[in-house]
Amino acid sequence: MNDTTQPLSGVDLVVRGLRKSFDGQEVLKGIDFEVKPGEIFVIMGPSGSGKSVLLKHLIGLELPDAGEILINGEPIQTPEIAAKYRMAMVFQSGALLNSLTVGENVGLYLSEHRLKSPEEISKIVAEKLEDVGLKGAEDKMPGDLSGGMKKRAAIARALVIEPQLILYDEPTSELDPLSAVVIGEEILELNRRIHVTSLVVSHDRDLAFGIADHIAVINEGRILKIGTPDEVKQFNDPLVRKFLNADFKHETKSST
């Protein structure tokens, strides 16, 4: 696979005809999209539209009923292929292991797979934590971190894998607008620096338009529109418009 297996180079991701049902209810109704190497692709949609389920398929936590997911043209469901590419996921809650320190969490991939010596691991951990602005937080417990810091620690943990594809699940949920911008900038910066392909699932419109190269708007298990942020903004589908323009409009009524 020539240059694609080199570390720190993004991969190409193609999803075709992906379908998934839970207890007879179809959650994904045929999803198709393509993510180019090194780009930031944002999947945007309201809660319950199937975003998180889609993400779980991409990382291999769920198996599709139909359809395929290809990384650099190879099906990801095959274990050998999945093992060949390095993928990481940043969970909505961070999903740091609460019984371990931040440093142990970040170095977990290396220490469990015996990839480096303990000294090298602690050096890498310090480096990655510094990359995400958490210098010196190694010995803290996840419970002592704020929501934003947890997410940044989770990003550091993902970076240790030296991923070719990072999946972010709602990276700005539960964060104040300022922290949300910091996380957004982090994602953007990482993408520019190490050219990792980034797939972000979010319902945060500001984040999507701020960082995306391409946006897919998803609703009830179907993709309504894929395009650049500008194309999506111009798109005249009533459902897309409704989601993008949702705002408080009724505040004056209650006063009378």
Next chain:
Amino acid sequence: MFENIGEIVLLFWRTLLALPLVWRQRRKVMEQFFEIGNASLLMVCVLSFFIGAVISLNFGPPLVERSFSSAVGGVVGLGLVKELAPVMMAILIAGRIGSAMAAEIGSMRVYQEIDALRTMNISPIHYLVLPRVVAVAIALPMLVVVAIIVGWFGGAVVAEANNHIGIPIQVFFSDLRDIVKLNDVANGVFKSFCFALIVGVVSCHQGLTTIGGPRGIGRSVTKAVVNSIVLIVISDYLLTSLWIFLTRLGLI
């Protein structure tokens, strides 16, 4: 509970397959081992002392009245070795350690920590289940040996102190030695090893299949303890039959 037996057996099988990796996880095994010992040793001593004492108190006077006083040591000795120590300690460990395992793994499941492990290609079986099952499988038989000795001592103290029994400690133990054979001790320890596997695998399985929020964790903990106890009692009968069968065949 019984609908999960297949999954539990599968988890046990996968844990067995992972056994060659146990050396890698030795630190976690030791941590779990000390936690089990730390949490249970005192309780085990108190519990088994009084179990031994109460058997002595119950069976001593009627046996002595019928001039079977030489059987008191044997009754207390055998009762503890073959049944009471392994079963009671397994139930104690199910309550103390099984519940903690189900709660810890269950909350990791609920808060997506197990999904996070999987995305890092770390198997929850290698990382979470294996060290716990191995630790409890080593710790419980050791605790049972302690329980047997302390329980005997409890029985002996009551046998000497109680006016209606009045058997000196030395006589109690020499009677006990006449009846209790090494084979009986091995039987008890073997059973406790099997019970430990039941507690470990059932509790970890329950933790891994936790669904829902905090309420789901609570449900898992209850189920882990109840299912472990039911399986311990049922398998106690089966293991005892098996042991008797093998002994009769002359294999043990």
